[in-house]
Amino acid sequence: MAVIENHAGEHSTRILLVEDHASFRQALAFMFEREQEFVVTGQAGSLAEARAFMRKVPDGVDVAVVDLALPDGDGYELIEELASRPDVMTLVLSASLEPARFARAVEAGASGVLHKSAAIGEVVEAVRRLKSGEALLSPAEVIEMLRMVSRKRQEEYEAQRAIAKLTPRERQVLQALGEGLDSKDIAEKLHITVETERTHMVNILGKLDVHSRLQALVFAARHGLVEIR
Amino acid sequence: MMLVSMTAQTGSKHEATRGDTPFLPKSPHKRSKDPAAKAASARRRGGRLRVLMANEPRAYREGIAAVIGQLRPEVEIEIVEPEALDPAIERFSPDMVICSKATEALKSRVRVWVELYPENASLSVASIGGRRVEYAEIQLPDLLSIVDKAEELAD
Numbered sequence: 001m002a003v004i005e006n007h008a009g010e011h012s013t014r015i016l017l018v019e020d021h022a023s024f025r026q027a028l029a030f031m032f033e034r035e036q037e038f039v040v041t042g043q044a045g046s047l048a049e050a051r052a053f054m055r056k057v058p059d060g061v062d063v064a065v066v067d068l069a070l071p072d073g074d075g076y077e078l079i080e081e082l083a084s085r086p087d088v089m090t091l092v093l094s095a096s097l098e099p100a101r102f103a104r105a106v107e108a109g110a111s112g113v114l115h116k117s118a119a120i121g122e123v124v125e126a127v128r129r130l131k132s133g134e135a136l137l138s139p140a141e142v143i144e145m146l147r148m149v150s151r152k153r154q155e156e157y158e159a160q161r162a163i164a165k166l167t168p169r170e171r172q173v174l175q176a177l178g179e180g181l182d183s184k185d186i187a188e189k190l191h192i193t194v195e196t197e198r199t200h201m202v203n204i205l206g207k208l209d210v211h212s213r214l215q216a217l218v219f220a221a222r223h224g225l226v227e228i229r
Numbered sequence: 230m231m232l233v234s235m236t237a238q239t240g241s242k243h244e245a246t247r248g249d250t251p252f253l254p255k256s257p258h259k260r261s262k263d264p265a266a267k268a269a270s271a272r273r274r275g276g277r278l279r280v281l282m283a284n285e286p287r288a289y290r291e292g293i294a295a296v297i298g299q300l301r302p303e304v305e306i307e308i309v310e311p312e313a314l315d316p317a318i319e320r321f322s323p324d325m326v327i328c329s330k331a332t333e334a335l336k337s338r339v340r341v342w343v344e345l346y347p348e349n350a351s352l353s354v355a356s357i358g359g360r361r362v363e364y365a366e367i368q369l370p371d372l373l374s375i376v377d378k379a380e381e382l383a384d
Contacts, residue, residue: 021346023353026369027292034299045366071351095286095349116286120295123288 012039013131016064018050018078019043019093020071028065031124038127046072054081061088063127066110068094068101076108083109089130093123100152103145112136159223165207171225173200177217178226277305278380281323283314284345293327293345296369301376325379327372331356341379343372358382 015032017040019025025043032038041060044050047070054061064082068075075092082088089111092102102113111130114123126136137145166174169190176186187197201213210216220226278301282294294306309317315334318326325341335342336356344354345367353367357378364371 020351021289023345023367023369023372024289024292027289027296030296030299030369031292069349093288116288118288120288120291 011037013037013127014039014041014060014062015127016040016042016044016050016053016061018045018047018064018066018070018075020045020067020069028120028123031120032127035124038124046070047075047078048072050078051081059087063130064088064090065093065123065127066090068092068096068105076104079105079108079110091123091126091130091136093118099145100148103148103152106137106142106145107149159219162208163223163225166204166225170200170204170207173197174204174216174220175226177213178220178228277303278325278376278383279305279307279321279323280376280379281314281317281321281326281328281339282306282308283311283317283326283328285311285329289345290327293369293372297373297376300373304376304380324383325376340382341375343367343375345372 015038017025017028019028022045025045029040029043032040041057042050042053044053050064050066061082064078066075066079066082079090079092082090090105090109092105092110092113093116094101094105094113095116096102105113112126113136114126118126129136172190173186176189181189183194183197183201187194190197192200201216204216205211205213208216208219210219217226217228221228280294280297282290284290284293290308294308297304298306307317307321307323311329314326314328315332317323318334318338323339325343326335326339327343327345328335329345329347331342331344331354340356340358342356346353351366353364355362355364355375357375
């Protein structure tokens with residue numbers, strides 16, 4: 001993978017592309033470069049390459065177009081690092097279908113977010129609007145996104161508190177549930193009576209604040225408590 | 230990590246470059262004697278190579294199509310949504326297809342195709358005249374090279 005550097009004219013908008021799908025990144029660079037006002041000063045396929053570029057050319061970027069899913073991690077930290085530079089704006093361009101990921105990017109300091117299902121012309125136009133000082137997101141959209149991040153964080157906090165209340169035995173019951181076992185099989189596997197298994201399950205449902213075995217299983221899988229086989 | 234310097238002098242403003250190497254000169258013209266290639270050639274309208282773009286997401290589809298259109302202006306390009314791949318093969322009779330998921334109709338009717346980033350993965354797969362090629366990290370010049378090979382096969 002290559003970090004590609006280019007040198008800009010005095011009045012060009014300097015763009016850094018951070019995208020691991022090289023053929024798309026190169027096509028995007030081509031789209032920007034054919035517009036007189038843009039110059040792609042850097043291309044990176046990973047967070048490490050983007051950071052190396054920023055170290056080498058600290059004043060070489062006006063707008064960074066950043067994918068969120070990169071081979072060496074999510075783009076959030078990079079967005080925070082870029083946001084700490086007053087003259088750099090970040091446009092997130094992601095294929096993620098999770099609004100919470102876009103919201104998290106805005107919280108990290110992204111000036112705009114676009115889904116990759118956008119037309120290529122919209123991407124170019126978004127960078128143009130950012131550079132001209134136009135906001136891509138309305139204040140109401142930003143507030144809603146920040147609320148979403150806050151809600152997600154609260155939900156995760158509450159989930160972790162609930163998980164911490166589970167006893168080792170209850171975790172074993174959940175794991176057995178994840179293996180597709182019913183009450184009788186779980187009881188047999190753990191050498192307990194079916195009644196005891198049911199007592200464990202009632203306690204699990206109460207602690208996780210869910211209402212069925214299925215919901216408990218979904219909760220456990222979502223938070224990495226069980227491995228579904 | 231490879232670090233490549235590129236200056237405005239070495240790279241044209243209007244022709245994308247990779248390092249200081251211009252995007253792929255077209256490969257030497259070779260005429261195929263393969264009967265299937267002749268059949269593909271017979272389908273071609275006005276002698277132009279036809280490339281169908283049906284990959285997702287849209288930004289990839291349109292961006293790559295724009296580059297092929299500019300750097301290979303003799304190519305006729307059609308862009309469709311991925312769901313429209315099979316009917317588009319029927320209607321457009323492409324010489325080459327770029328898609329995200331190869332269908333049976335594609336495999337049986339098109340000699341050159343690329344499954345680009347299937348399920349958003351980094352691995353891409355191409356079939357070039359029945360030869361399967363895997364790309365761990367396909368580059369834009371690779372795609373242009375496949376277009377050129379499709380042209381050779383179609384001639």
